[in-house]
Amino acid sequence: MLIKSAQDEIQDFLTDASNIKGGSVDKVIFPESASEIAEALREANKNNTPFTVSGAGTGLVGGRVPFGGIVLAMDKLNRIKDISAEQFFGVVESGVILGDYQKAVEAKDLFYPPDPTEWSCQMGGTVATNASGSRSFKYSATRSWVRRLEIVLPTGDTLNLKRGDRSFDESGKCSLELSDKKIDLKLPTYRMPNTSKHAAGYFSRPGMDLIDLFIGSEGTLGIVTEIETSLLPKPEKYLSGIIFFTDEKNLLEFVSRARASSYENRAAKNKNAVDASLLEYFDRNSLDFIRDKFPQVPENMAGAIFFEQETTEANEDGLLTLWNQLLEETGAEIEISWFAINAEDAKKMREFRHALPVAVNEWIVKHGQRKVSTDMAVSNQEFPRQLKFYQDTLKEAGLNYVIFGHIGDNHVHVNILPRDESEAQKARHIYGRFIARTCIVGGTISAEHGVGKLKRKYLNVMFGERFLNEMIEVKKALDPKFLLGRGNMFDVL
Secondary structure, three states: EEOOOOOOHHHHHHHHOOOOOOEOOOOEOOOOHHHHHHHHHHHHHOOOEEEEOOOOOOHHHOOOOOOOEEEEEEOOOOEEEEEEOOOOOEEEEEEEEHHHHHHHHOOOEEEOOOOOOOOOHHHHHHHHOOOOOOOOHHHHHHHHHHHEEEEEOOOOEEEEEOOOOEEEOOEEEEEEEOOOEEEEEEEEOOOOOOOOOOOOOOOOOOOOEEEHHHHHHHHOOEEEEEEEEOOEEEOOOEEHHHHHHOOHHHHHHHHHHHHHHHHHHHHHHOOOOOOOOOEEEEEEHHHHHHOOOOOOOOOOOOEEEEEEEEHHHHHOHHHHHHHHHHHHHOOOOHOOOEEEHHHEEEEEEHHHHHHHHHHHHHHHHOOOOEEEOOOOOOOOHHHHHHHHHHHHHHHHOOOEEEEEHHHHHHHEEEEEEEOOHHHHHHHHHHHHHHHHHHOOOOOOOOOOOOOOOOOOOHHHHHHHHHHHHHHHHHHHHHHHOOOOOOOOOOOOO
């Protein structure tokens, strides 16, 4: 097992994409198996040494940034063990890069639907955060595709959890019988928010599968070492478009109708009707912001929607007619919109979608500021008011901003772009107002990026002391000394 302790060799493990400063660690361990991880955790427990799991460093909330102790780097657990085209599953170690898994799956004419924006993340990280992205509108987040997990608990015990094998009872209790002890777990009693995406706190639902407690727990309950996922046949073709609107009311009407049709036809398994796999939003500022890189973007637009639907040779013409009808009825600027009916054109549209956050990050670096970005989601009914609140508040404050993202799930990212420290302070205050309103209307403070160290105070705002303490009791049952991922989600006890 490789161990590094020279400070010049471990600097890369003291940060992640959150840019949280001040990370420090005694050494970084590179285990090559679950048994080596178990050995390292038993030793850490004996010495009361905190340990932090390190993935690819793509997280935005500081989850992998250590403040003392040791780091367990998962880079060497990087084997794709199996991909079955006959039984539609794959098995990987947690250090496998998502993009590498996607390529290996696609090579066998298969499809792994979870579609986080950042494909350079590790598979273990996608499970720890219940990662989601554009196609989660149709396919949900990572949780829905996990069939089995191998997990090393903070005490060094190893679990092999297969979906359906073990569940919580109706009173919310479940017991783990280990070789030398029994662990009693009690689910938190809160209800999940009324949103289609949610990534803040532990998942809790009456009678749920035990495996779901670990998915999305941000590495605070155990270390995932092996993952078995479900797969689908690779879609034959895609129909997609970036649709421009001069009236925001028309844009929101289009989204509402496309969403409702997708829900209805998906439930009915009607493959010859409108059923979007993604609905992505760009506000007026986003289009203006990215025009330097894409000069073909038309001017004076209120916003745009990127949609995509899987098609076949047999139904693509009929689906194009249905989408055109919906666009005409909702006042879209069809003549200047962009459409694609082959994989290459669809790829270019997705590159357009992903170019915006890259451009935002470049702007932030150029101006020497930290981006203030939301990750909140609300219900279908509440979203138009939430969007207006974002816009009115930011215009009144006189701040630069762009709003884009997963409008199909009522989950858009407000990126505030401060130019100096005075504007940065104002932006952080406004972010707090956005959090407060989101909690008041029953939304979630994080739909996909998680809590980590950066947002733990907002977890308390969302759930309150009672429910936060119920989460802490789950943490204590599995990690009595609070050594794993110390500072993630909860204040250090």
